[in-house]
Amino acid sequence: MKIIILGGCGYVGSVLVEKLLNKKHKLMVIDTKWFGNYLKKHKNLKIIKNDIRDLKNIKFNGYDTIIHLANIANDPASELNPTLSWEINVLSTYQLIEKAINEGIKNFIYSSSGSVYGIKKEKKVTEDLPPYPLSIYNKTKMIAERVLLSFKDKINIKIIRPATVCGLSSRMRLDVSVNLLSIQALEKKEINILGGKQKRPNIHILDLVNVFIYFLEKKVKNGIYNAGFENLSILAIGKKIQKIIDCKIKINKSNDLRSYNLDSTKLIKTGFSPKYSINDAIQEIKFAHETSKLISKPQWYSVKWLKSIKVI
Numbered sequence: 001m002k003i004i005i006l007g008g009c010g011y012v013g014s015v016l017v018e019k020l021l022n023k024k025h026k027l028m029v030i031d032t033k034w035f036g037n038y039l040k041k042h043k044n045l046k047i048i049k050n051d052i053r054d055l056k057n058i059k060f061n062g063y064d065t066i067i068h069l070a071n072i073a074n075d076p077a078s079e080l081n082p083t084l085s086w087e088i089n090v091l092s093t094y095q096l097i098e099k100a101i102n103e104g105i106k107n108f109i110y111s112s113s114g115s116v117y118g119i120k121k122e123k124k125v126t127e128d129l130p131p132y133p134l135s136i137y138n139k140t141k142m143i144a145e146r147v148l149l150s151f152k153d154k155i156n157i158k159i160i161r162p163a164t165v166c167g168l169s170s171r172m173r174l175d176v177s178v179n180l181l182s183i184q185a186l187e188k189k190e191i192n193i194l195g196g197k198q199k200r201p202n203i204h205i206l207d208l209v210n211v212f213i214y215f216l217e218k219k220v221k222n223g224i225y226n227a228g229f230e231n232l233s234i235l236a237i238g239k240k241i242q243k244i245i246d247c248k249i250k251i252n253k254s255n256d257l258r259s260y261n262l263d264s265t266k267l268i269k270t271g272f273s274p275k276y277s278i279n280d281a282i283q284e285i286k287f288a289h290e291t292s293k294l295i296s297k298p299q300w301y302s303v304k305w306l307k308s309i310k311v312i
Contacts (some may be wrong), residue, residue: 002026002062003025003027003066004060004069005020006068006069008030008039008250012165012208013069013171014171015205016212016213018170021042021195029048030048031048032051035171036299059103060103062104062211064107071089071111074175074303076114078136079135080137085140086135086136089141095179099148100155101155102256107155112144113138114161114162114226114260116261120261122261125263138257151242160211160212160227161262162203164203166178166204166205166281168288171298172294175204181238181241185246186290187296193249196251197235198235200231200260201228202278203230203274211272214272218270229264242284244279244283264290
């Protein structure tokens with residue numbers, strides 16, 4: 001299969017590209033490379049440094065599928081420049097889906113976010129519940145979903161709403177909850193938890209990558225799918241880390257009210273089965289750090305890095 005991956009040099013993209021190359025797919029990655037490029041050269045891999053807001057000179061003809069991972073990710077990064085966030089996360093998505101249809105793309109897989117649900121008291125937050133986005137990032141994701149679904153009669157569209165991702169990648173992120181708290185425990189011997197009672201869904205990066213691959217290989221109905229398999233409070237995550245890494249837990253006040261339990265029954269019923277856990281991610285991070293394969297770098301923290309390179 002010939003696949004275009006937007007944002008293929010990113011945290012999830014870097015792992016996904018490696019897995020797809022191992023499966024003999026031919027890939028074109030389009031990425032600004034703001035955080036660098038950690039993909040290894042491969043005969044079936046073409047990498048283009050390009051902003052997704054301007055793809056007029058890049059031809060999609062001959063490719064089967066687009067996997068759209070490119071966006072200004074997470075709440076703090078989106079707040080740095082709201083206008084840019086709307087342009088990249090929404091406007092460019094509209095331009096992209098039109099281009100994809102006009103140039104013969106058959107399948108479009110979009111990585112949205114489970115955070116579009118905002119605050120939910122329901123024990124099971126399913127795809128049938130309405131989003132309640134609280135931040136600019138959440139809102140751009142919700143609107144991008146609606147834009148894409150307006151084209152559902154012209155192209156196969158699958159939208160994934162991932163939980164917070166954890167685990168190792170060659171383009172690491174240490175600003176997402178499990179990864180952040182794990183590296184704090186390793187480097188400072190203390191975890192700094194804000195609030196703690198907020199419930200958050202989580203997914204191991206390898207499980208998320210496997211969801212994308214599953215949608216490529218299996219016949220799954222178009223639509224929206226939650227992808228998250230461990231709903232835990234931030235404090236419970238901290239205690240999991242404490243059992244694996246010797247550290248103290250410090251709790252501070254938080255103004256982040258988002259709290260919800262992501263239900264992925266719809267995805268499970270298609271036949272998908274998760275294989276990894278938060279504990280796996282913590283163990284992997286611990287081993288990588290202890291063997292000097294994981295060292296904190298400025299680019300592993302998105303907001304600080306974007307400010308330093310002045311792209312936002």
